[in-house]
Structure formats: C-alpha cells, structure tokens
Amino acid sequence: MGVEVAVEGLSKSFGAQTIWSDVTLTLPRGEISVLLGPSGTGKSVFLKSLVGLLKPEQGHVVINGVDVCSCSEHELYEIRKLFGVLFQDGALFGSMNLFDNIAFPLREHTRKGETEVRNVVLEKMEMVGLIGSETKLPGEISGGMKKRAGLARALVLDPEIILFDEPDSGLDPVRTAYLNQLIVDLNAQTDATFLIVTHDINTARTVPDNIGMLFRRNLAMFGPREVLLTSTEPAVEQFLNGRRQGPIGMSEEKDSGQAAAELAELGGDNGVPQLIPQLEISPGVPKRAAVQRRQDRVMANLQSLNPSAQREILNSLSSRERHRYGVADGAPAVDNGVPAAEVPAAEAEQPTEPVGPKPTPTPRPRTRSIPEQQPPWSQDSVDEQAPAGAPRRRWFGRKSNRGDNQ
Numbered sequence: 001m002g003v004e005v006a007v008e009g010l011s012k013s014f015g016a017q018t019i020w021s022d023v024t025l026t027l028p029r030g031e032i033s034v035l036l037g038p039s040g041t042g043k044s045v046f047l048k049s050l051v052g053l054l055k056p057e058q059g060h061v062v063i064n065g066v067d068v069c070s071c072s073e074h075e076l077y078e079i080r081k082l083f084g085v086l087f088q089d090g091a092l093f094g095s096m097n098l099f100d101n102i103a104f105p106l107r108e109h110t111r112k113g114e115t116e117v118r119n120v121v122l123e124k125m126e127m128v129g130l131i132g133s134e135t136k137l138p139g140e141i142s143g144g145m146k147k148r149a150g151l152a153r154a155l156v157l158d159p160e161i162i163l164f165d166e167p168d169s170g171l172d173p174v175r176t177a178y179l180n181q182l183i184v185d186l187n188a189q190t191d192a193t194f195l196i197v198t199h200d201i202n203t204a205r206t207v208p209d210n211i212g213m214l215f216r217r218n219l220a221m222f223g224p225r226e227v228l229l230t231s232t233e234p235a236v237e238q239f240l241n242g243r244r245q246g247p248i249g250m251s252e253e254k255d256s257g258q259a260a261a262e263l264a265e266l267g268g269d270n271g272v273p274q275l276i277p278q279l280e281i282s283p284g285v286p287k288r289a290a291v292q293r294r295q296d297r298v299m300a301n302l303q304s305l306n307p308s309a310q311r312e313i314l315n316s317l318s319s320r321e322r323h324r325y326g327v328a329d330g331a332p333a334v335d336n337g338v339p340a341a342e343v344p345a346a347e348a349e350q351p352t353e354p355v356g357p358k359p360t361p362t363p364r365p366r367t368r369s370i371p372e373q374q375p376p377w378s379q380d381s382v383d384e385q386a387p388a389g390a391p392r393r394r395w396f397g398r399k400s401n402r403g404d405n406q
C-alpha cells in the first residue's frame, strides 16, 4: 500500500542559483505521477529532495507525518526504507551478477537468510521478466534489461514509494513501450506511489494518473493527466508537442517577445493533440486499486479543473460511472452499452473511500465557477473528506503567485 507524499512550499538553490521555488503538490498514494520539464529545470534535484539526499532551504516534504526536510537522521533512515529508486542507468554494480545486484539491498538492510533472499530476488526477477538471467553480468545485457534489473532491485524491499529517474532514457520506442506497460502492471501489483521523471512524450501521455511540469524555476502545473494534456499553456503545449515554437529555448527560456512571435507564426493552430487513453493493465494482472481512488478524488474536485479537462473526464465516464457520481444524462459521456438504470446495485463497485457527499453537477460550458481563461492552479482545491476546520489539502499543484515567475 503506497503512501501519500505531500510537498509544501519547497525551494532549492545552489549558491546564487535558484533551481525552483515554492513547489507545492501532493503525490496521491498508489497513483502514478509524472514530472516533466525542460533539461536543467531541476527534476532530478526534486527527486533527491524527496528522499532527503538534498536539503531544500524552505518548505516541507511530509511522508507518514514526518517532514523529510527537518526530521532527525534516525527518522530519515526509517523514511528512506519506504523508497525504491530506479536510477537512469540502473546503477548496477558491474562486477556483480544480476542476482547479487538485486539481492544487495536485502543483504545490506535486512536480516533475511539466504533462502528467503533467494525467494524474494526470484519473485522480483519474475515480476520484471528477468528469470533465467540471474548469472549474467551488467556488461553482458542490453539497456532495457539493465533498467529491468534496476527496477527489480528497487522492488526488493517492498517500497511504498518508487521514484523513476528517466526510466526510458537510452531505450528504443519498443523497449520503452514494454517498460511503460511493466510500470503500469507493477503499480497494480504493488499499489505503491510512483513518481516518474521523463522526457518521453508518449510516456507522459499514456502512463500517469497525474502530471506536473517544472518551468522557469517553478512548478508550472500539477494535476490529473487530463489537465496538462488539454492545457493551452504555451510551455506545456510546446513541451507535449515537442516543437521549437514556444517559450522553451535551446538552453534557456526565450524572452516573451520571441516566444509570442513564434506562436503567432503557427497561425493560432497550436495543435493541442488529442487526449489518448491511459495504458490498461495487462491481462491477468490485478486491477489497479488507485484507479477507483483517483476517480473518486478527481470527481470530488471536478469543478476546480479547467473546462477542457472537465469535459474530457466526463466524456470518459461509462454509464455505470455516471450513475455512481450522479452525473446528469445531458453531460457528454462515452456509453459502454450498459444503461445506468440496469446496473444492479450489488454489481456496482464499492468505493474504496467515501465519495464526496455532494453530487457533481453537470458542468455547463461558460457558466462554471472557473472562467475559461483562469488556470487551474489558481484554485486551491480541497480534499472532500477533510472535516471542517482540518487543514486544507492541495491535491492539485499551483503556479507560484510570486514575482514574474522567472
């Protein structure tokens, strides 16, 4: 069972160089989140800050009630046990075979005997499809196999949070597709909280439940995948389209005049690509428990999202789901052929958490509480389950309100 990671007002600098400031977001437990951003925007620094390898100057990273930024060494040691990390190159020891590489954390950090170590290692090797390669050395295997070996090693201590630093770097598109499927399947099997740093647009479009983007030393956005994937924010659009025109330059941000001129050249056709469905789990893999939790959360906070995201979310609901959330028939929806009225009560899925008490009204274009042009991060969304007087929890990150966002 994964745990939530709550990041609040986090700022990190190296000397005079501000990497990012005032980053606020929540990685919901058991969900898959992706962090995007141009090179050098501090994605790896962010991952290292979550595990306490780097110390931000301001802010908090709260996991199981412990603030990683200010806790004692002992508490940090305990918190780190919750993490599994897949480094870019797998970070395997070149002189050890795969079995010993994967067994390493068990031998270092547990008192398990060799029989138990063997059982755990083989179980994880099977999960990532490496059975039969136990005696191979890292130098004898492909990049994709190295990633999978690194992933097996990240899994051996049954982490509740798994961080992936560019899992797709150096892989061809087919291997990347296999790895992405493996990530989704592993999430279903472990229900751990996943955070993936990637530059791969296809990964960002198909794998996560939530997406965030670092830009200009801030968290530009963080929220359900539908929010970023329908965003018309120039930097987000440019990044997700992988094109030159826009505010992101070769090695630094362009000035606003140049970016505007380039966007004008596109003639207004900024081409927000169609939102494609998220990857399904492989046949035989247990359902992802996070899917229902996420849907409950997103539906409870629907009105805080931008209209395009709301439309996409409502469109993706099956008849049964519309019935579950009390979405009016007039709202757009994809019909799965089962009219809501015919769904027997006993068949309807039980919520994993209580669903918000108020039914979600059908959004009507241009009469919603959020004006079309108002970005979603300007709305502090509230956890529906929070009792009155409890601290407000920001499920969706927001852009810093400070300065000129440079």
Ligand SMILES: Nc1ncnc2c1ncn2[C@@H]1O[C@H](COP(=O)(O)OP(=O)(O)OP(=O)(O)O)[C@@H](O)[C@H]1O
Binding pocket: 014, 019, 037, 038, 039, 040, 041, 042, 043, 044, 045, 046
């Ligand atoms: N330990 C450090 N000391 C000083 N500067 C650092 C340190 N670690 C990272 N940086 C700087 O922080 C900035 C962000 O680096 P980081 O590797 O996090 O970027 P990134 O977004 O992950 O980039 P990429 O996508 O290219 O991997 C860079 O300018 C880097 O030089």
